[in-house]
Amino acid sequence: MHQALSAAISIGFFGLAYAMVLYLISVGLSVTLGLMGVVNLAHGAFAMFGGYAVTELMARAGLPFWAALIAGVVLVAAGGAVLERVLYRRLYGGDELDQVLLTIGLVFMSLAAARFGFGTLDQVFHPPPALAGTITIAGRSFPTYRSFLILSGAALVALLWLGLDRTRFGAMLRAAVDNPRMAEAVGIDTGRLFAVSFALGSGLAALGGGLGAEILPISPAYPVQYLVDFLTVVAVGGAGSIRGPFLAALLLGISQTAFLYFWPASGSFFIDALTLGLLMWRPRGLVPAA
Amino acid sequence: MRRFAILLAAAGAALGLTFAAPAWAKTIRIGIITTYSGPLAPPGISMDRGLTLYAKLHAKDLPKGVKVRIIRRDDTGIAPATAKRLAQELVTRDHVQFLAGSVYSPDALAIAPLATEAKVPFVVMNAAAADLVRKSPYVVRDSFTLWQVAMPMGEWAAKHGMGDAYTAVSDYAPGWDAEGGFIAGIKAAGGKIVGSVRFPLNNPDFAPVLQRIKDLHPHTLFIFVPGGPQSTQMMKTFNALGLAKAGIHLVTTQDLVIDSELPKMGNIPLGVVSSGTYQEASKRPANRAFVAAFQKAYPGSIPDFPAMQGWDGMAMIFRVIRQTGGTFAPAQAMAILSHYSTTNSPRGPFHIDPATRDVVENVYIRRVEKLKNGQLANVRFDTFPMVSDPWAKMHPQK
Numbered sequence: 001m002h003q004a005l006s007a008a009i010s011i012g013f014f015g016l017a018y019a020m021v022l023y024l025i026s027v028g029l030s031v032t033l034g035l036m037g038v039v040n041l042a043h044g045a046f047a048m049f050g051g052y053a054v055t056e057l058m059a060r061a062g063l064p065f066w067a068a069l070i071a072g073v074v075l076v077a078a079g080g081a082v083l084e085r086v087l088y089r090r091l092y093g094g095d096e097l098d099q100v101l102l103t104i105g106l107v108f109m110s111l112a113a114a115r116f117g118f119g120t121l122d123q124v125f126h127p128p129p130a131l132a133g134t135i136t137i138a139g140r141s142f143p144t145y146r147s148f149l150i151l152s153g154a155a156l157v158a159l160l161w162l163g164l165d166r167t168r169f170g171a172m173l174r175a176a177v178d179n180p181r182m183a184e185a186v187g188i189d190t191g192r193l194f195a196v197s198f199a200l201g202s203g204l205a206a207l208g209g210g211l212g213a214e215i216l217p218i219s220p221a222y223p224v225q226y227l228v229d230f231l232t233v234v235a236v237g238g239a240g241s242i243r244g245p246f247l248a249a250l251l252l253g254i255s256q257t258a259f260l261y262f263w264p265a266s267g268s269f270f271i272d273a274l275t276l277g278l279l280m281w282r283p284r285g286l287v288p289a290a
Numbered sequence: 291m292r293r294f295a296i297l298l299a300a301a302g303a304a305l306g307l308t309f310a311a312p313a314w315a316k317t318i319r320i321g322i323i324t325t326y327s328g329p330l331a332p333p334g335i336s337m338d339r340g341l342t343l344y345a346k347l348h349a350k351d352l353p354k355g356v357k358v359r360i361i362r363r364d365d366t367g368i369a370p371a372t373a374k375r376l377a378q379e380l381v382t383r384d385h386v387q388f389l390a391g392s393v394y395s396p397d398a399l400a401i402a403p404l405a406t407e408a409k410v411p412f413v414v415m416n417a418a419a420a421d422l423v424r425k426s427p428y429v430v431r432d433s434f435t436l437w438q439v440a441m442p443m444g445e446w447a448a449k450h451g452m453g454d455a456y457t458a459v460s461d462y463a464p465g466w467d468a469e470g471g472f473i474a475g476i477k478a479a480g481g482k483i484v485g486s487v488r489f490p491l492n493n494p495d496f497a498p499v500l501q502r503i504k505d506l507h508p509h510t511l512f513i514f515v516p517g518g519p520q521s522t523q524m525m526k527t528f529n530a531l532g533l534a535k536a537g538i539h540l541v542t543t544q545d546l547v548i549d550s551e552l553p554k555m556g557n558i559p560l561g562v563v564s565s566g567t568y569q570e571a572s573k574r575p576a577n578r579a580f581v582a583a584f585q586k587a588y589p590g591s592i593p594d595f596p597a598m599q600g601w602d603g604m605a606m607i608f609r610v611i612r613q614t615g616g617t618f619a620p621a622q623a624m625a626i627l628s629h630y631s632t633t634n635s636p637r638g639p640f641h642i643d644p645a646t647r648d649v650v651e652n653v654y655i656r657r658v659e660k661l662k663n664g665q666l667a668n669v670r671f672d673t674f675p676m677v678s679d680p681w682a683k684m685h686p687q688k
Contacts, residue, residue, distance in 0.1 A: 003505070018495070120328050123553050124517040126526075134532040143497070214530075215495045217523060219329060225494075247475040258368045260498035264489040265461055 009140065011258045017146040019214055019246075019253030020153025025226075025235040026245050027160070028201020034091050035177050035241015036194055041103040044223035044230055045110035050076050050206025051113065051218035055123040065128040080202025082260045084195050085170060091106050092194070105225050114220035116145030119195045125213035145214060152211065157246060161205075164242055175196055177240055236278050238285025251278075317357045318611055321380030321447045323373055323401065324363035324391035326417070332597040334393045336550060337415050338362065340467040340600030341390070343433040343587050348608055356616035358608075361386060365397050373397035374404065388413060388607050388623070393461055393596065395419035399539040399550040402426040409620040411610075411627055413604040416596050418464055420681035423648045428620070430627045430647040433599045433638070434567050436465055436467035437474075439543050440514070442653040442674040443565035444475020445627040447510055447541050453481030455541075456508035458499060460515050461488035470515035471680065474615070484508050491516075503538070504531055510539045513575050517545035522554045529558040544568070544668070547658055550594040552666045559666065561659045565674075566594040569656055571667035587633060598636045606642075643678055650678045 029043040053072025055065040063071065087106075091099045096282070126132070127145040134141040164170035174192055176183040184190050209218065216226055233252060237244030259270055278286070323343065325334030345358055363376040365486065371394070377521060380386045381404060385402050387407055390413040399419035399463060402425035405412035414431040447455060455476055461463035465488060467503050473483050489499045503511060511533070515524045524546060531682065534540065544566025547559050570593055580601060584593040610618060610626045618626075624647075624652035631641035640651035654673035 006505045007502070010505055011359045014498050014501060087642070120331060122523065123327060124522060126556070129339070132530070134530070136537065141532045143532070145530065146497070214526075215497070216493060221329070250672075260489070260493075260495075261502045263500050264487055264493070268490070272562075 004124060006140075007261065008064075011254060011261050013150070014146065014261075015254030015257035016250070016251075017149045017153075018215055019249040020149055020157075021208050021212030022229060022233050022253055023246050024153060024156065024211065024248035025205045026230045026237075026249060027242065028198075028204045029230055029246045030090075030234045030237060030239055030241060031173075031177075031197055034235060035173070035180075035197060036088070038088060038091050039096065039099050039103065040088070040225065041100060042106035042110065042223065043201075044227050045107060046202040046205040046211075047209030047226075047230075048110065048114060048218060048220075048222040049079070050209035051216075051222070052118055052123065053206065054210035054213060055125050059124075060127075065085060065131075069207070072210050073206045074206065076206035077199045077203030081195055081199040083128045083202075084167075084198040088198065089191070089194065095244075110223055111220050112223075118220070120220060123213065123218040125218070127214060147212060149215075156204075156207070161242065169196070171192075174253050175223050197256075232275050236285060238274060238288040241261055241287045242283060244285050244287030278287060291599055298591045310412045316616055317359050318388070318616060319359050319361060319384055319386040320388045320607060321361050321363065321377070321384060321386035323363045323365050323376050323380070323387060323389065323397070325367050325393045325589070326362070328367045329519065330367040330516075332550065333416060334365075334391075334595075336594055337391065337393060337596040337600035338599035339584065339588055339591070340593065340602075341415070342600075342605040343583060344601045344604035344608070345545070346587075347583060348605075349607065351456045352579045352611060353615045358611070364520065365392075365394075368394045368396050370396045370400035374400040377401040377404045377530055381410055385453050386410065387620075390603055390607065391415055392417040395422060396497060396538050397431075399425060402429050405429060409618060411582045411623045413603045413606060415599045415628065418467070418604075420467060420679055421685075424681075424687060426563055428624060428649075430624070430630075431632075431643060432603045432642070432649050433491075433595075434649060434651070435681060436464050436514070436543065437471035438677055439493055440468040440471030440512075440569065440682050441475035441478075441542055442655070442677060443512070443543060444477075444481070445473040445479040446475075446563075446565070446672065446675075447472075447512070447654050448476045448479035448481030449558045452539055452541060453479070453511035454484050454509040455481065455507065456484050456503055457512045457514075458503060459486075459488055459513070459654070460491045460520075461503060462685060464516065464544045465514050467681070469498055469512075472512045472514075474680065474684075496524055497531060500527055500531050501517070504536055510541060513540065513542045513546055515546055515594075517540055517548035517658050521546050521548055521551045525558050525562075527553050528673065534561075539563075541565075544656075547656075547668055548594050548668055549668060552668075556628065557660075557666070560660065562658045562666070563655065564658075564668065565653055565655055566595065566668065567651055567653060569654065569668040569670055570594065571661065572636070573639075574636070574638060576634045577636040586587075593636075595637075597630075601630075602635050602637070602640075605632070639676075646678050646679070648682065650676055653677045 025047045032038050050072045054068045057068035131145045135144045172188050199251045233245050235249045237248035313358045325331050365373040393416045395417040405424040405428035412429050416433045418435050425631045457469050459469045542564045547564050549570040610623045628644045633639040653674040654670040655671045656668040659669045
């Protein structure tokens, strides 16, 4: 009994930390897919560059963790806005093959750029001293950094959902996802809206990449290595949905952790089987966008 | 018919040229196939530095008029097809007289049959699969096998109150060998294994695996991961989860505490006990000279066991050239290589067993300590003298 409880706590804790990272990175992908109808395969690259910004600015420029994280998010969000204006907007409502070609091209460019700029090795990420080591809660010790990940992830998710529920921008965004033509007809500037939400999604990805550098190590292979995980979260959650991917991230994060905990040698096979089953049951995702 | 005969003659001449080349060539060509790029490159680059440095510093010792040309090829990681193609090119196009290198066993296993076919001695400078030396009579190895290194660790653990152990290894051939060797060692010395786990080689996050072990709370934990960036990742996770604080004793092979990664780990690995064939901090004069030359040639870098193996492998090749004056048949070269013996390697004494063409060497038990200059280092405190590969003894060749 004691052992089962301790296993459940461990799996819940590590699964939750992993799920937060997955959600922060994937939510932007869900929005671009639902709102603009673009399959952005290069989405992982934004997370990767967020991760590089954090590790490099800390190691080379000596910036503190928080400053590096914020700088990374701002830089990547700005880069996302520029890319949206220059490249992505040409794809809206366009041919899916064009989208795949362009975004896969961006993936390859990002791989080469990362390799050229930062070398081929995994980045070494050291959490700030205040978040290193372990904390003890109710007689059990937990890694401090991952506890912080869970708390800050939860806070960010709450902030994001509140923002989309309560602000004018959120209402406009929801309107545009539901019915873009009607939204335009009532005077919403969808062009601007698209640019802002694309930048927001890229920034969130960078935040997830930077915060999650301990769980998903940053290397030039990142955008390809974890693309399937991000796409799975969006597909299982329901493309275009904001909350669906959160459910999916929880499910994926916790089940992946459970398999690694009990059966590390065969875990990935069961994850794929689980995804397959879920998608056969609900092809449009757990929480399909309207 | 005549055209066919001409073709045949031409082919014969070409072949003759290939195999006659060693008889008059005074430039000895050495083909190095190792990993220069990609995430698995650090041990390959280290190895290249070791062998290059030896060749540079000892060029003056070569017989008069004899030169060495090193031809480098990048196998890009665990890529047997690439390694095989590169070996083929080195043999047929560049007419190398030696093949050498190989960080990863799958690559070396792909090269071995070509060494047999072309009768080119192949000096393995890292790849540790136990049965590799049996794949070709032209293979000779100066590195180690994981059975060789892990079994003494198991014996030592059982004899020092760490007889209840859990094993956790990367799920690929060297990991299985490390697991097998450690378990055989601990059982031979009266200890027992309370559980074993293998985790995926390309695992992004070790935390769930280590957390399970923490929850099970074994007295001793044996870990194997390939030496390099994963070493740091694993040690960091081990620390972040507080396994040491929970009272779990870590023992491992030199891969997890590889000298070149120690500076990236902070104080985390202090006190970790491991078994290995080389420590950078060793005070042996041959090692001090090696480390000094290495740091002069590559400022800011720390030689590790792949670097030492590259250095020693090149020393073996140089001995062939010096003893024969640079003119030798493949069989002659193999005879010298497989009787190689030295007391003056940076690692200490070692020799090649002529029967197996595999290395016989000391296995050291070391602990990570902080030196006076503030740096961490593996410091030897016990030795298993002149260990040969236990797997080969347990699995005699039919």
